[in-house]
Structure formats: structure tokens, C-alpha cells
Amino acid sequence: MRYGLIAGSSRFPILALESARQLGHDVVVIALKDNAPAEVEQLGSKCYWITIAELGRLIEILHEERITEVVMAGQVKHTSLFSSLKPDWRLFKLLMSLPARNTDALIGGVQKVLEEEGIRLADSTLLLKPMLAPEGVISARKPDEEERKDIDYGRRVGGALAGFDIGQSVAVSERACVAVEAMEGTDAMLRRAASLVNGRPLRLVKVSRRRKHLLFDVPVAGPGTIRTMAETGTTALAVDAGRTLLLDKDEMLSLAASLQISIIGYQPEEA
Numbered sequence: 625m626r627y628g629l630i631a632g633s634s635r636f637p638i639l640a641l642e643s644a645r646q647l648g649h650d651v652v653v654i655a656l657k658d659n660a661p662a663e664v665e666q667l668g669s670k671c672y673w674i675t676i677a678e679l680g681r682l683i684e685i686l687h688e689e690r691i692t693e694v695v696m697a698g699q700v701k702h703t704s705l706f707s708s709l710k711p712d713w714r715l716f717k718l719l720m721s722l723p724a725r726n727t728d729a730l731i732g733g734v735q736k737v738l739e740e741e742g743i744r745l746a747d748s749t750l751l752l753k754p755m756l757a758p759e760g761v762i763s764a765r766k767p768d769e770e771e772r773k774d775i776d777y778g779r780r781v782g783g784a785l786a787g788f789d790i791g792q793s794v795a796v797s798e799r800a801c802v803a804v805e806a807m808e809g810t811d812a813m814l815r816r817a818a819s820l821v822n823g824r825p826l827r828l829v830k831v832s833r834r835r836k837h838l839l840f841d842v843p844v845a846g847p848g849t850i851r852t853m854a855e856t857g858t859t860a861l862a863v864d865a866g867r868t869l870l871l872d873k874d875e876m877l878s879l880a881a882s883l884q885i886s887i888i889g890y891q892p893e894e895a
Contacts, residue, residue: 626650627746628691629668630682631660632698635871636752636844640697641667643751652689654682659700676700679734680714686743694738696731696748699844748842752869757845759865763880763887771827771860771886774799778829779862783893786831792843793830795858797821811852818856826858832867832892845887846871850879858885865889 627644629651631637637653638661644651645667653660653668657675665671670689674681686694711719718737722729735745749756761767767775778796781804785794791805795817803817810830817826830843845863853861861880863870868889870876880887 625693626652626691627750628652628654628686628689628694628743630694630696631655631664632696632700633659633661634698634844635661635846636699636869637661637697638663638667639755639871640695640751647751649751652685652691654685654694656700660698675709677709677711677715679718679737680712683714683738683741683743686738687741692742693744693746695746695750697751749869755869755871755873757863757865757868757870757889759889759891761886761888762870763877763885765881765884765886767860767886767888774827775829775860775862775888777801778827779831779890782829782831786893792832793828796827796829797824802826810849814852814856814858818858821857823857826853826856827860827862828853828858829862830864830868832864843868844871845869845876847876847879850876850883850885853885854883860886860888862888862890864892867892 627649629637629640631653641651641653641664651668653664653671655664655671655673657673659676672685714737718733719725722733738745774796777799778794778801781796781801782794785791785804791813793805793810793813794801795803795814802820803813805813810828814826814828830845832843843863845861845868849861
């Protein structure tokens with residue numbers, strides 16, 4: 625198969641490209657400047673670098689390469705929406721038509737524009753299905769009773785927020801929501817939460833949007849998440865099974881075991 629891959633931040637696009645290579649797929653990379661890791665250049669059959677503001681150029685590349693199916697892999701920094709970059713006319717037209725500039729509205733608008741050009745936006749986990757979190761206790765250590773109580777509370781809070789496109793994570797301590805993720809990302813949220821709890825343990829709950837597709841903005845956790853959890857006194861991580869990517873899973877679980885961090889996959893709430 626021949627795909628286009630829009631590469632954002634984290635190791636997500638690298639792992640997707642490595643998997644595509646193993647499966648024998650031909651992938652053209654469209655890497656987002658200030659987001660995508662440099663390694664993606666070596667992993668695709670071709671690589672183009674564009675900014676988040678160049679929707680027209682993205683469409684030109686896909687047509688030039690005769691690509692009709694494209695995958696989004698990796699997150700786009702939400703703060704990019706407030707950067708000094710000037711949108712090209714295609715993106716400007718799209719932005720003016722949106723009721724809000726949140727992730728769902730923006731990427732949903734891009735999806736519609738691509739479809740009008742004969743290009744389908746495919747499931748972003750298409751090449752990484754084995755990396756999706758399973759249901760149940762994933763780590764060596766099971767969560768204790770206090771952690772489960774905090775997680776249950778955090779999942780109720782996260783579920784309530786999931787439809788508002790605010791963020792994907794909440795930090796909980798002693799059945800209180802200490803912090804909610806917004807544009808700063810999970811690591812920054814955990815550090816902010818740790819500054820508020822005076823050494824009390826935190827629990828991290830990541831939720832997926834209440835949508836039926838996985839086209840974009842899929843929750844991701846990996847070794848970096850575990851290191852930040854250890855740094856901030858966060859003892860347990862809860863994720864949505866089948867809808868959260870565990871990057872570098874073996875390393876992540878080994879690190880969690882050495883740091884006595886518990887990881888649990890839960891059946892996601894229905895849309």
C-alpha cells in the first residue's frame with residue numbers, strides 16, 4: 625500500500641514509519657516543522673517539511689505524489705494555533721468557517737477539505753494496532769485500594785470533560801481533581817499538579833475523546849510519561865483500552881516495574 629503520513633511530535637510517527645517499512649508499505653512523509661522529529665526524514669520513501677499553516681501545500685504534495693489515503697501520526701502542539709505563522713489562503717478560508725478553533729473543529733475541517741480533494745484521512749493507529757493498550761492491569765504492580773478510588777474518581781471527571789476538547793488527562797489526589805490538561809500537555813500538567821499537593825501522591829488518568837473514530841489526537845503514553853510520573857510522585861496511570869497508544873511498550877513497562885508504578889487499561893465509555 626502507498627500512504628501519506630502527516631508527522632507530528634513524539635515517537636508516534638517514527639514507530640508508525642518503522643512498522644510501515646516492516647509491512648512493505650510505501651509511505652511519503654509530510655513532516656510538520658517545529659513538531660516532527662528529524663528521524664522521520666530517513667524512514668519514508670520521501671519527506672517534505674511544511675508548517676502547520678500550509679494546508680494548500682499539503683494538498684499539492686498529496687496530489688503530486690498521487691496519494692489518496694493519508695494518516696496523521698503524532699500530536700500537533702496546540703500552542704501552534706497561536707504562533708506567528710500566517711495561514712495560507714486554504715487554511716485561512718477554513719479557519720474563517722469554523723465555529724471554534726479547538727482540535728476537533730480544526731482537524732474535522734481539514735478532513736472535509738481533504739475529502740473534497742479525493743483524499744481520505746485514515747485511522748491514525750492503522751500501522752500500530754499492536755501498541756494499543758489492552759484492558760486490565762498492564763503493569764507488574766496492581767493498583768492498591770486508594771489508587772483505585774482516585775482512578776475511579778478521575779475517570780468520572782475525565783469522562784465529563786472528554787466532550788469539550790479541553791485535554792486528555794486529569795491529575796487526582798485523595799479524590800480531588802488537582803489539575804486538568806489543557807494546551808500545555810500531560811508532563812507540564814503533572815508538574816503543575818505536583819506543585820499543589822505538598823508531596824501527596826498523584827494519579828494520572830488519560831481519556832480518549834467520546835468519538836467512534838481514531839483519526840487524530842489519539843492519547844499516547846510511553847517511557848517519558850513514566851519518568852515524569854516518578855518525578856512528580858504520580859503512582860498510577862489509567863488509560864482507555866484499545867484507544868491509547870503505549871509507545872516503546874517493553875521499555876515503558878520495564879521502567880514502570882522498576883519505579884513501582886501501576887498501569888491499568890479500562891473499557892472506554894461509549895460516545
